Amino acid sequence: MAYALLKGQLIKVLVDFFETDYRRIAHALEVLQQAELLQHNYTHVDREVLLASALLHDVGIKPSEAELGYNDGATQEEYGPAVVQTLLESISFDADKTRKVAEIVGNHHSRSRYSYVELEILKLADLIVNRVGTYYSPSSSSAEAHAI
Numbered sequence: 001m002a003y004a005l006l007k008g009q010l011i012k013v014l015v016d017f018f019e020t021d022y023r024r025i026a027h028a029l030e031v032l033q034q035a036e037l038l039q040h041n042y043t044h045v046d047r048e049v050l051l052a053s054a055l056l057h058d059v060g061i062k063p064s065e066a067e068l069g070y071n072d073g074a075t076q077e078e079y080g081p082a083v084v085q086t087l088l089e090s091i092s093f094d095a096d097k098t099r100k101v102a103e104i105v106g107n108h109h110s111r112s113r114y115s116y117v118e119l120e121i122l123k124l125a126d127l128i129v130n131r132v133g134t135y136y137s138p139s140s141s142s143a144e145a146h147a148i
């Protein structure tokens with residue numbers, strides 16, 4: 001499938017899943033943007049796997065919060081893969097790639113158990129977006145906001 005078409009499909013899946021949780025939707029789009037820049041520094045990147053992983057990496061948050069009342073890195077990894085499986089099946093995403101995306105989402109907050117380049121890029125992209133987010137959060141003073 002053409003990359004742009006798949007990207008549109010996955011963004012719709014993401015938005016439908018998170019509904020009015022705009023912060024999580026915006027975060028996923030920022031992580032994708034960062035991952036798309038970073039991927040040029042790597043070889044043998046499966047762009048479709050990276051695209052799906054970046055957009056769906058935090059989907060475990062929603063069932064974790066619904067069932068446990070909280071989420072953290074461990075619960076995101078626990079709940080995320082099953083959601084990824086369901087969401088990617090809904091758009092007939094390749095089964096082998098779906099398994100890989102589920103593994104990546106289930107490992108994005110802990111020491112890497114897989115040597116996937118897409119996992120490495122996702123972790124770095126998420127870190128960069130989260131770091132920049134702390135500098136630019138609305139609660140930051142304007143001095144902090146201009147510190148970088």
Ligand SMILES: [Fe+2]
Nearest residue numbers: 031057058126
């Ligand atoms: Fe994230």
